[in-house]
Amino acid sequence: MNETFRAFRIHEPHRAGIETLTLGDINDGEVTVRVAYSSVNYKDALAGTGTGKILRRFPLVGGIDLAGHVVASRDPRFREGDPILVTGSGLSEHRDGGYSELMRVEAAWVVPLPPNLSLREAMGIGTAGFTAALSLWRMLAAGQKPDMGPIVVTGATGGVGVLAIDIFTRAGFEVHAITGKPDQIEFLTSLGAQQCISRDGLYFGQRPMESATWAGAVDNVGGEMLSGLTRMIKPWGSIASCGLAGGTSLHTTVMPFIIRGISLIGINSSGTPYPIRSDLWQRLANEWRPRHLDRIITEEVTLDDLPTVFQRLVGGGGRGRTVVKVS
Numbered sequence: 001m002n003e004t005f006r007a008f009r010i011h012e013p014h015r016a017g018i019e020t021l022t023l024g025d026i027n028d029g030e031v032t033v034r035v036a037y038s039s040v041n042y043k044d045a046l047a048g049t050g051t052g053k054i055l056r057r058f059p060l061v062g063g064i065d066l067a068g069h070v071v072a073s074r075d076p077r078f079r080e081g082d083p084i085l086v087t088g089s090g091l092s093e094h095r096d097g098g099y100s101e102l103m104r105v106e107a108a109w110v111v112p113l114p115p116n117l118s119l120r121e122a123m124g125i126g127t128a129g130f131t132a133a134l135s136l137w138r139m140l141a142a143g144q145k146p147d148m149g150p151i152v153v154t155g156a157t158g159g160v161g162v163l164a165i166d167i168f169t170r171a172g173f174e175v176h177a178i179t180g181k182p183d184q185i186e187f188l189t190s191l192g193a194q195q196c197i198s199r200d201g202l203y204f205g206q207r208p209m210e211s212a213t214w215a216g217a218v219d220n221v222g223g224e225m226l227s228g229l230t231r232m233i234k235p236w237g238s239i240a241s242c243g244l245a246g247g248t249s250l251h252t253t254v255m256p257f258i259i260r261g262i263s264l265i266g267i268n269s270s271g272t273p274y275p276i277r278s279d280l281w282q283r284l285a286n287e288w289r290p291r292h293l294d295r296i297i298t299e300e301v302t303l304d305d306l307p308t309v310f311q312r313l314v315g316g317g318g319r320g321r322t323v324v325k326v327s
């Protein structure tokens with residue numbers, strides 16, 4: 001194939017933008033995909049603006065998610081025309097990613113599109129929804145149950161946040177939301193949040209353990225937020241540590257762990273082993289399918305719009321999910 005195609009590529013020293021490429025310019029992979037949609041995650045914004053050290057080699061095409069149709073495959077499990085998706089799995093980290101009209105991916109990470117999802121819906125969910133589902137899966141495995149009490153979601157208006165609110169509510173949990181955007185409370189409530197708490201002025205106290213308020217948490221913020229949450233979780237509850245939008249530090253003591261028996265669960269969506277990855281996508285298309293995807297997908301953009309969206313996310317101004325219509 002001598003076809004040329006458009007891609008959003010990132011270089012070092014930092015320079016990023018649309019380029020016209022051929023297959024010879026991108027990494028090899030058993031499955032060649034015509035990408036229909038991708039999405040914008042916080043990590044994409046860090047990589048695309050050069051704000052965070054995400055890429056392990058340069059240049060690389062950005063975009064940690066992609067969904068599209070197989071054009072050619074050296075792996076017999078995939079045939080021309082099959083709809084597929086890939087999230088995380090090294091895309092835009094050590095391999096070229098989804099912001100490209102054509103891409104070659106490793107068959108080992110390709111998930112057939114579940115029948116109940118469109119390519120656009122799959123990217124509305126993307127790494128953010130997969131991360132929320134992985135958090136739920138790991139918390140359930142740690143013994144979290146709806147009757148233990150409410151789950152609090154931080155960074156609530158962001159991609160992982162909105163999908164966690166929807167998916168945990170769908171799984172029977174009462175969900176509370178902590179947000180820096182009090183003007184979005186109506187939006188968060190419409191997704192299922194039963195209480196919304198403003199991040200501004202939130203004070204968790206400084207004792208090793210404070211009054212236990214929530215039975216569990218999905219934390220997208222890190223830093224002081226995560227430190228505070230460890231003091232506020234009820235006995236036997238768990239915290240899924242997903243993100244670092246507010247910082248990477250963690251100041252706590254062993255007391256909540258040895259007195260209340262809480263669990264701190266590390267979430268790494270990118271490296272999720274294939275059997276779990278495949279299982280989670282089946283759930284996301286069925287019993288955990290977000291009920292409010294139409295509202296959660298707040299915008300659809302093109303490759304040309306990426307720099308503007310990246311600036312907004314890096315500035316903490318994300319709201320819901322942005323899907324990228326690639327070709």
Ligand SMILES: NC(=O)c1ccc[n+]([C@@H]2O[C@H](COP(=O)([O-])OP(=O)(O)OC[C@H]3O[C@@H](n4cnc5c(N)ncnc54)[C@H](OP(=O)(O)O)[C@@H]3O)[C@@H](O)[C@H]2O)c1
Pocket residue numbers: 040041042043127128131154155156157158159160161178179180181199220221241242243244245246267268269270313314315316317318319320
């Ligand atoms: N572990 C994994 O596998 C994995 C996967 C996906 C994402 N993540 C991480 O999870 C986090 C959320 O990702 P995302 O894609 O949902 O990002 P996003 O859409 O940009 O959402 C991040 C949200 O965090 C809150 N926030 C932003 N800056 C903040 C600050 N300085 N202090 C406190 N809160 C702040 C904001 O929500 P409010 O205004 O509502 O508070 C913002 O909307 C990121 O750190 C990302 O790197 C991790």
